């Protein structure tokens with residue numbers, strides 16, 4: 001069986017694609033996987049590094065509002081569909097799978113044109129425009145959250161990469177902290193704005209660096225690939241990285257997280273039992289606030305609006321949180337188990353079923 005997996009742009013669509021590719025080949029080592037992405041997204045690096053073949057389609061961003069950019073969409077979409085058809089005719093997959101975003105639409109249209117089985121996976125609690133379109137073309141639709149706004153979808157969860165879903169934080173903690181140059185025993189805060197980084201979170205935590213240091217809290221600050229963040233001179237370690245490939249090590253080093261609420265981040269952070277302060281992206285469909293809701297309602301994290309996240313807020317709330325081990329372990333236990341961690345194999349089985 002040959003599976004074409006389409007997804008990319010941010011790691012938000014690439015991480016579940018990689019997890020699903022891995023599960024497919026684990027369940028059936030004879031399965032062949034080809035990926036479809038763009039040359040400018042994170043997939044252009046991450047997919048080949050995972051040892052998977054990557055084919056390209058041109059990028060067609062779907063503007064949310066009317067305007068000149070919207071008028072150009074049909075022409076660009078036709079060109080992207082032609083490119084996807086060329087890949088489909090050459091690779092000859094038995095089934096096409098899309099994870100949403102602008103890479104997926106050409107793949108959905110090509111699958112429809114060649115009458116190939118199509119599986120659509122929606123990562124967020126609120127479906128994006130690409131997957132709303134894709135879902136109209138197939139009955140095989142999977143979601144990461146119960147109650148996502150696609151009528152005939154099956155709730156399977158979000159496929160999580162094995163290095164995270166099988167992580168034993170206690171067993172890896174010492175090695176993880178050493179790998180980042182962190183102190184082995186201090187309370188440790190992980191900061192991540194998702195695969196793009198978040199300027200607001202970066203500024204708020206940096207501004208609270210000395211308050212965190214005074215409280216004895218060390219920081220692993222993953223700033224984002226294009227974000228300029230210099231490590232402040234503090235008495236306790238404050239380590240800045242732009243991007244971390246081994247997120248299992250980052251999670252193992254941490255006692256709590258301040259982060260955006262992309263669906264992978266929420267699933268991974270809560271899944272490994274980390275308490276978190278979720279600061280949803282204020283733009284977009286509003287999907288991030290909904291992504292964090294089940295974990296927050298279960299007591300596994302706090303939800304803070306972007307405009308409320310100031311350095312004063314971090315100093316007043318995050319420093320005390322990190323120095324309260326009982327509170328941390330209560331929140332961590334509440335977070336664990338809210339999100340499914342076996343979606344990689346559930347979705348892989350659904351894909352194999354659709355291909356038959």
Ligand SMILES: CC(=O)N[C@H]1[C@@H](OP(=O)(O)OP(=O)(O)OC[C@H]2O[C@@H](n3ccc(=O)[nH]c3=O)[C@H](O)[C@@H]2O)O[C@H](CO)[C@@H](O)[C@@H]1O
Nearest residue numbers: 010011012015123194195196222243244247262263264265
């Ligand atoms: C600006 C934007 O378009 N954001 C969207 C994007 O966010 P984003 O790409 O940030 O998505 P997520 O938070 O869902 O996923 C980030 C992924 O990147 C990984 N990671 C992150 C940082 C790092 O240094 N190393 C690393 O490997 C995380 O482990 C995770 O697997 O996709 C999400 C899921 O569709 C959406 O909810 C977001 O609205």
